Amino acid sequence: MKAGMAPLLSIVGLKTSFHTLDGTITAVNGVDFDVYPGETLGLVGESGCGKSVTALSVLRLLNPSMTTIHGQVNFDGKNLLSLDPEEMRMIRGGTISMIFQEPMTSLNPILTVGEQISESLRLHEKLGRKKAWEKAIQMLEIVQIPSPELRVGEYPHKLSGGMRQRVMIAMALSCNPRLIFADEPTTALDVTIQAQIIRLLEHLKKGSNTSIVLITHDLGVVAQMASRVVVMYAGRVVEEAPVVELFHDARHPYTKGLLKSVPVLGGDKKTRLNEIPGIVPNLLHMPKGCSFHPRCSMTMDICKKESPSMIHFNKNRRVACWLATDDF
Amino acid sequence: MPVLEVENLKKYYPVRKGFLQRTVNHVKAVDGVSFHLNPGETLGLVGESGCGKTTVGRSILRLTPPTAGTVMFKGKDLGKMDRETLRKTRTSLQIIFQDPFSSLNPRMNVGQIIAEPIKNFEDLSKSKIRQRVAKLMTRVGLRSAQTGRYPHEFSGGQRQRIGIARALAVNPDVIICDEAVSALDVSIQAQIINLLRDLQEEMNLAYLFIAHDLSVVEHISHRVAVMYLGRIVELASARSLYKNPLHPYTKALLSAVPIPDPLVKQEQNIVLSGDVPSPLDPPEGCTFHPRCPMARDKCRTRPGYREIEPDHWIACHLYP
Amino acid sequence: MNDIDINTKNNDSDSVGDIDSSSSRGWAKLKRNKAALVGGIFLLIYIVCAFGAPVLFWGNPSAPDLINSLSPPCAKYLLGTDELGRSILGRILYGSRVSLMIAVGVVGVGLLFGVPVGLISGYFGGKTDFIIQRFTDMLLAFPGFLLALALVAILGVGLKNTVISIGISMIPIYIRLVRGCVLTVREEVYVEAARASGTKDRHIILRHILPNVLAPIIVQTSLGMGTAILFAAGLGFLGIGVQPPTPEWGSMLGSARAYMMGKPHVATFPGIAIFLAVLSFNLLGDGLRDAFDPRSKI
Numbered sequence: 045m046k047a048g049m050a051p052l053l054s055i056v057g058l059k060t061s062f063h064t065l066d067g068t069i070t071a072v073n074g075v076d077f078d079v080y081p082g083e084t085l086g087l088v089g090e091s092g093c094g095k096s097v098t099a100l101s102v103l104r105l106l107n108p109s110m111t112t113i114h115g116q117v118n119f120d121g122k123n124l125l126s127l128d129p130e131e132m133r134m135i136r137g138g139t140i141s142m143i144f145q146e147p148m149t150s151l152n153p154i155l156t157v158g159e160q161i162s163e164s165l166r167l168h169e170k171l172g173r174k175k176a177w178e179k180a181i182q183m184l185e186i187v188q189i190p191s192p193e194l195r196v197g198e199y200p201h202k203l204s205g206g207m208r209q210r211v212m213i214a215m216a217l218s219c220n221p222r223l224i225f226a227d228e229p230t231t232a233l234d235v236t237i238q239a240q241i242i243r244l245l246e247h248l249k250k251g252s253n254t255s256i257v258l259i260t261h262d263l264g265v266v267a268q269m270a271s272r273v274v275v276m277y278a279g280r281v282v283e284e285a286p287v288v289e290l291f292h293d294a295r296h297p298y299t300k301g302l303l304k305s306v307p308v309l310g311g312d313k314k315t316r317l318n319e320i321p322g323i324v325p326n327l328l329h330m331p332k333g334c335s336f337h338p339r340c341s342m343t344m345d346i347c348k349k350e351s352p353s354m355i356h357f358n359k360n361r362r363v364a365c366w367l368a369t370d371d372f
Numbered sequence: 373m374p375v376l377e378v379e380n381l382k383k384y385y386p387v388r389k390g391f392l393q394r395t396v397n398h399v400k401a402v403d404g405v406s407f408h409l410n411p412g413e414t415l416g417l418v419g420e421s422g423c424g425k426t427t428v429g430r431s432i433l434r435l436t437p438p439t440a441g442t443v444m445f446k447g448k449d450l451g452k453m454d455r456e457t458l459r460k461t462r463t464s465l466q467i468i469f470q471d472p473f474s475s476l477n478p479r480m481n482v483g484q485i486i487a488e489p490i491k492n493f494e495d496l497s498k499s500k501i502r503q504r505v506a507k508l509m510t511r512v513g514l515r516s517a518q519t520g521r522y523p524h525e526f527s528g529g530q531r532q533r534i535g536i537a538r539a540l541a542v543n544p545d546v547i548i549c550d551e552a553v554s555a556l557d558v559s560i561q562a563q564i565i566n567l568l569r570d571l572q573e574e575m576n577l578a579y580l581f582i583a584h585d586l587s588v589v590e591h592i593s594h595r596v597a598v599m600y601l602g603r604i605v606e607l608a609s610a611r612s613l614y615k616n617p618l619h620p621y622t623k624a625l626l627s628a629v630p631i632p633d634p635l636v637k638q639e640q641n642i643v644l645s646g647d648v649p650s651p652l653d654p655p656e657g658c659t660f661h662p663r664c665p666m667a668r669d670k671c672r673t674r675p676g677y678r679e680i681e682p683d684h685w686i687a688c689h690l691y692p
Numbered sequence: 693m694n695d696i697d698i699n700t701k702n703n704d705s706d707s708v709g710d711i712d713s714s715s716s717r718g719w720a721k722l723k724r725n726k727a728a729l730v731g732g733i734f735l736l737i738y739i740v741c742a743f744g745a746p747v748l749f750w751g752n753p754s755a756p757d758l759i760n761s762l763s764p765p766c767a768k769y770l771l772g773t774d775e776l777g778r779s780i781l782g783r784i785l786y787g788s789r790v791s792l793m794i795a796v797g798v799v800g801v802g803l804l805f806g807v808p809v810g811l812i813s814g815y816f817g818g819k820t821d822f823i824i825q826r827f828t829d830m831l832l833a834f835p836g837f838l839l840a841l842a843l844v845a846i847l848g849v850g851l852k853n854t855v856i857s858i859g860i861s862m863i864p865i866y867i868r869l870v871r872g873c874v875l876t877v878r879e880e881v882y883v884e885a886a887r888a889s890g891t892k893d894r895h896i897i898l899r900h901i902l903p904n905v906l907a908p909i910i911v912q913t914s915l916g917m918g919t920a921i922l923f924a925a926g927l928g929f930l931g932i933g934v935q936p937p938t939p940e941w942g943s944m945l946g947s948a949r950a951y952m953m954g955k956p957h958v959a960t961f962p963g964i965a966i967f968l969a970v971l972s973f974n975l976l977g978d979g980l981r982d983a984f985d986p987r988s989k990i
Contacts, residue, residue: 264630307591
């Protein structure tokens with residue numbers, strides 16, 4: 045991103061396979077990307093494209109008996125995939141944390157909000173019981189929960205969806221992480237609450253050097269929050285670009301199609317929405333060649349035979365498409 | 373003449389407490405909603421979760437009996453029909469559900485699912501039914517060779533097509549689309565929206581399109597009603613609602629939608645503070661007043677629901 | 693949390709061979725479960741014994757041979773003889789027919805009454821449900837065996853009455869189970885969808901609800917058969933079940949009680965037969981439960 049800056053997280057050739065009764069499915073198939081300090085990277089794609097699995101693989105939150113992960117995840121000079129479980133546990137929730145989509149199921153219903161926030165503070169920051177509790181109140185204040193000293197003793201079910209998501213954010217931020225994976229952080233929320241959370245995240249980002257990987261299918265949220273975007277389709281990265289370039293000069297037919305298929309407020313109502321025909325391929329029966337070719341409007345012969353390699357235009361602009369050439 | 377007229381529809385759920393299960397309070401899920409739907413028209417019904425929009429749909433179909441109010445279908449009161457007449461009227465009033473996974477019986481194949489409503493109302497031979505099913509499947513973009521397959525063999529978008537075919541099977545006049553595209557990915561959502569629009573033109577269907585996504589509703593609807601805590605706060609043509617929103621809630625809702633263009637920075641948007649109050653204990657008067665940036669003393673009384681411009685209805689004290 | 697839908701099939705590529713259903717997935721899971729497999733094998737042996745008893749044992753299992761009474765296992769009598777010199781092997785083989793008949797009969801009675809009543813109670817709810825539930829509460833307040841015992845006291849002894857008594861004691865279990873499942877399925881959107889498309893209640897129950905509550909019923913059927921054998925053996929042991937000379941495991945055990953000290957084989961072999969039969973049904977039942985449970989992914 046910024047010239048000369050070393051990436052905080054560098055994913056190289058990540059490949060995650062699940063062993064299911066129906067066979068082995070490769071949910072993430074050779075994903076590379078870097079995350080730089082202080083940036084918000086949008087990881088975009090539709091369900092099944094592997095964006096969430098990528099995050100879960102990096103944090104090693106997948107059941108090891110059912111999954112195989114290959115590749116490298118370099119964070120802070122260490123390959124996370126080769127750390128022993130104990131070291132990994134110290135990183136999770138400490139230097140790297142995660143915000144989940146559904147704040148109800150991700151919070152423990154039988155522990156109070158304060159107990160849950162202070163638990164990770166005591167583990168990672170080695171704070172005493174009382175100190176951790178005070179910090180928990182402070183964290184709730186940071187995420188703008190009204191009367192935090194009262195809320196800290198409440199159970200998750202007493203809080204609204206928006207409040208729970210704020211608690212999740214407070215938990216994620218409590219140990220001063222350097223990287224946060226936010227998996228669909230606003231998807232389960234209503235628009236007015238979503239606007240509050242987006243504003244909160246933006247506010248918190250100012251004056252901190254924490255990087256965020258924003259995983260979402262909502263192009264509106266990406267446009268408003270991310271500085272750089274990686275687009276995934278069927279387990280692979282198909283395009284990467286700075287946010288403005290992606291929204292105004294998309295190169296991959298999938299990205300273009302995706303952008304045109306969203307209705308825009310106040311847009312032209314007469315025209316039909318642009319639809320991408322067909323459905324996302326089943327990971328068990330991947331098409332040969334480029335996995336997007338059965339749905340692509342510009343398919344050529346080569347697309348059906350060989351998978352396109354990634355073409356790098358510059359440091360943060362790349363496309364995996366046979367149509368893309370260096371002078372495109 | 374409108375195909376559907378809803379007048380002062382109310383649905384209260386009793387809150388029972390204690391050993392004797394005495395009713396101590398009511399959740400006013402829908403609290404006096406009125407609108408009409410013309411043939412071949414789409415009326416969008418938007419609002420945030422808990423505003424009662426889904427309950428409106430279900431009460432109209434009497435899947436849950438309304439507490440008060442009338443629903444007139446082509447001039448006939450659904451509430452005054454006996455069981456059998458109501459069952460027969462269901463041919464004209466259909467529904468498409470949000471979740472394409474749970475709305476199809478996992479133990480029935482596609483052919484059986486689509487044929488069920490036909491069998492309920494018509495006495496046709498097996499081959500006639502098979503023909504009808506095949507035609508419907510082709511119409512909604514499925515291959516008729518897939519009749520023997522089970523729902524889990526399809527993707528979300530295809531399942532939603534099955535749901536649409538089931539709703540179309542008995543040639544309805546009105547389809548209630550209850551968050552029909554909300555669970556779908558954007559590229560698939562566009563396919564389904566286009567399909568619904570095409571079907572509307574072909575068959576002169578009227579849709580009550582219930583959704584929380586304002587951009588989708590604005591795109592597909594001719595008129596839009598905005599709900600907040602069980603009441604309609606504003607109803608207008610899609611164009612004027614978007615171009616000229618009057619109710620402060622509508623304004624906040626529209627400005628909260630993230631715009632998929634990084635060059636449009638939404639710095640000026642109105643961010644509402646707080647959460648939607650519980651419908652168990654809604655605020656006095658205008659239910660929006662505790663969150664309203666323009667609230668005044670007068671807002672502690674309930675505003676009337678008036679037509680302040682032709683076809684522009686609003687419930688707000690700011691517009692006398 | 694993870695956005696993989698492993699069930700999503702690509703129907704656009706005409707890939708054949710992807711016709712799998714949740715039931716075949718269940719079978720695959722069942723085959724992986726070793727305990728269930730063992731249960732299944734025992735059960736198979738048991739059924740072969742029941743059907744093949746005349747082939748496997750030529751003599752008359754009820755013919756006394758007083759000279760050889762209480763003989764320990766030997767070449768002529770592989771498992772020895774009882775107090776009347778009857779072959780224990782023969783009686784166990786023929787006894788398996790009786791216990792299988794009881795198992796099937798009892799579960800049949802339970803299903804025949806329990807399932808429809810449970811369906812009605814769960815689907816319609818309200819007053820009907822209230823009355824049915826208080827009735828089942830009442831029946832369930834008795835320990836199952838005690839209830840069967842009381843019913844035998846009223847109806848009298850014999851195979852038929854044994855089946856009816858134990859069967860009745862199982863009805864409330866089925867009602868409870870089916871009703872519970874119906875309450876969940878009733879709230880499914882596809883049931884609402886069926887109502888919205890004008891489907892009659894009868895069809896909703898038969899086409900939409902029953903097929904979706906079958907799995908737990910099958911599990912309960914397997915477990916119930918085990919219980920039925922155990923109850924029948926208990927009644928037989930007390931001498932108020934199936935009456936001699938019909939070979940029945942429980943009554944064999946009952947009459948062997950007197951010789952337990954000196955001639956343990958007389959009681960041991962029927963005991964093992966009961967144990968294995970009940971165990972096999974329970975193992976299979978547990979295996980089925982795991983296989984049908986969508987949450988288990990092993």
